[in-house]
Amino acid sequence: MLEGHQLLGFGFFVIGLWHLFNHTKLHALGSKSYTSTLWFPTTISRYMELHFIMASCTIFIAMELFIAPIHHQPFDPDGTIPTTHLHNFEHSSMAMSFLVYAIFAIVLDMKCTMAQHELTHFLGAIAFTQQFLLIHLHSRDHVGPEGQYHLLLQLLITVSLATTLMGIGFPKSFLVCFVRSVSIVFQGVWLMIMGFLLWTPGFQPKGCFMHLEETEEYVVKCSDDEALHRAVSLVNILFSFLVIGVTVFAMSFYLVMLRRYGGKVEYVSLVKEEHYREEDGFVKPKGTIDLENNMDDDESQKKSMQE
Template sequence: MGTLVGHVAPGFAFFALGFWHLFNHIRLHFLHPNSYTSSPWFPTSKLRYLELFLIMVGSSISISMELFIGPESHQPFDPDGTIPSNHLHNFEHSSISTTFFIYAAFAILLDKISPKAKYSLTQFLGAVAFAQQLLLFHLHSADHMGVEGQYHLLLQSAIVVSLFTTLMGIGLPKSFIVSFIRSLSILYQGVWLIVMGYMLWTPELIPKGCFIHSEEGHQVVRCSSDEALHRAKSLVNIQFSWTLIAITIFAMSFYLVLVKLYGEHAEYSTLTKEEDLELEEDSDDVESQKESKRGEPTNFIQMGKGYAVMDIER
């Protein structure tokens, strides 16, 4: 993962997954505003488990790249069977991918075997995957103090949001805002991974006073002085802030676009229900008026009969 492609490829996968969930949650909320219920994954019309299959394929490719294709010897171990220091991060990244593979595989099995418990258990598996991701990035064997460490530190904030909203989704399956934020946090992870890939492994984009240096088999960004390092970290913070602003604008704009596409249908359904209620009220008023009209002659006749009796008695 310590390359441009190693960050951009999984970043695009997270972005696509987050965008897919964001679109489906907004669409589902507009189509069923009163009965909206979140879903941990979304089937497609032609292939029900396409999303989960793609997660499994992507995770398998990531594991293969980290442990077998990426290393020069095409295997991650030393001749004595131990893990060399320069391959520790490969095992960390592959462990994250393995957890996401397990999530997708069991999500399929739960959908087939246990439909009643599939939602809560699938959400739990998703939370485990994000917890694993957070743990290994927080305790990453790569540099924690340099520019790359600052990128990883800020990435963890997005992972924390994904983790907590997934856990909240277990108890709040009907909350649209929880699903919306979770989808957006997954999308944000992807965008930030792509930004990391280009900013850390493109020589023209390295901050002033810093340079790319090869250490333990992979390239890292080093700075010539503490002042240059402080400036580089500040630039990373500004990038994160600008990215957050851009993602927020994108999310709100995307929501408003879908309002025009699906909002009219939701409004039509609401108006139809209101019209039905009005018709029922009107029908009640008509019936009451009919009853009152029917009652008036009867009361008049009874009153007439009463006066006639009184006259006879006189």
Template sequence: MGTLIGHVAPGFGFILIGLWHLFNHTKLHSLNPKTYASLPWFSSRFFRYIEPTLIIIGSLISIAMELFIGPANGQPLDPDWSIPSNHLHNFEHSSISLAFLTYALFAVILDRARLPDPGLKHGLTQLAAAVAFGQQLLMFHLHSADHMGVEGQYHWLLQLVIAVSLGSTIIGIWKPRSFLVSFVRSISILFQGVWFVTMGFALWTPGLIPKGCFMNSEDGHWVVRCGDQGSLERAKSLVNIEFSWFLVGMVFFSMGFYLAVRRWYVDVEREYLGLDEEVESEDLESQKKLDESESFVHMGKGFKSLDLER
């Protein structure tokens, strides 16, 4: 992180996972509304562990970028093996990635483990996800970067979204059959991705810097600074307005997405049920005709036997 690509790349990762969860939870609930139970992650017909594998790969790339590729000398430490001040944020960001890497690894390990209770398996996986979100929230709250400027305002609002992800994940351990909890969790993950991408473009694109502010190089990375207090307050207000618009947009999108997916799968289910009923009615009609023809034959035989007796 700390650069445009450092925010946009993980942002797209969160968007992908959020959409994947939003789609699968809605599909699962639409097809099984009475027996719905939340899953911590979802498989694909092509590869069962596609989701945790992507998280593992993304986390490893993030750690490598923060600690070995991003620093000018190829490693983040001073010659005496101490952490320099300008690389503290690299270790903070890599710690977040390490937490998500740990979650994804145990998602696979727990799935392959022969645990007697599937609920326990899912609960432990959810617990690992909650720890990852808790680590993320802690690192951004105690971030070594500026907390007072425009970037700090973006990070403060991001913490609100992460808190929702953390809270809904913890509640999901307690209430695995609640679709609303899973729905909110999916939206919060998606919102994290959208806000990460927004931060990347808004903080490292000169043309998007608020009026009265500028980009300043500090400790080897660029930071948005404002010329006076009035410009800073205006920039923060613009960030707040931006967040509120994105929040309304996320509600609008998620509700529409839910209705579209549910309608699709309910209509498909009804179509199959309708075909089954049609086939069943045809079978009943055929059986009725067969019974009538057999009855006619039996009646004919009866009349014939009566004639013979006479």
């Protein structure tokens, strides 16, 4: 579903970029006092980020279960779930996991529990685990270019999951949070690109096309093995280009933020420092050797001996 991929991808992109900005800013302002977190308050509202996640998940669930289906409800007349709507429930379950995370993140913050940091990360890890499992065990047979897109997406989810769990044991590690933020941004970009290139007519690779199955679902198929191999290779090439692009963006973003918010270190030459010490009345301790004077004395002695 094009709208679903776009909406979900845009949500990941915004949250990832917001995290990248805040983590880098906090790190630049004072790395010693830096502590990782999964969400950030704003001047407008303390829970604006979490409310954004809740609203996005609610809209996504509504689109999957009530807006996208032809009859605007996902059930058959007998109350069972039809085969054509299994993937709608799977997608909705992913959004529900992040919705639960956002709700309990607010509750834990209001209650000021001692284990707030650990439990919030645990909830985030559950959401990423749910996302990974539902994509890996999807009811639709992801084959061809569609399968390759989802396979590489699982790689990004694994990075997000691993760094979220690592945030529990390494709360002061900027690198863990930085990598997690970049992986979330990458997820958003990849989901939006997947939606455009897979489900937009005319954007499929040469030799591939959208085909309406008997289950009334559109799948991307290729005319022959050569076209299939080419399509999968193009997905891999696109992913590798995006890895380079996202890496360049992340490093450039870090350097710009460090220059903008980082503390300035002043360097003073040794000659000036010695001059300032003399003006302040600094006296060399007894027995201190003046290397410059000794070198001058040695040179003068050598010249006198030669004469």
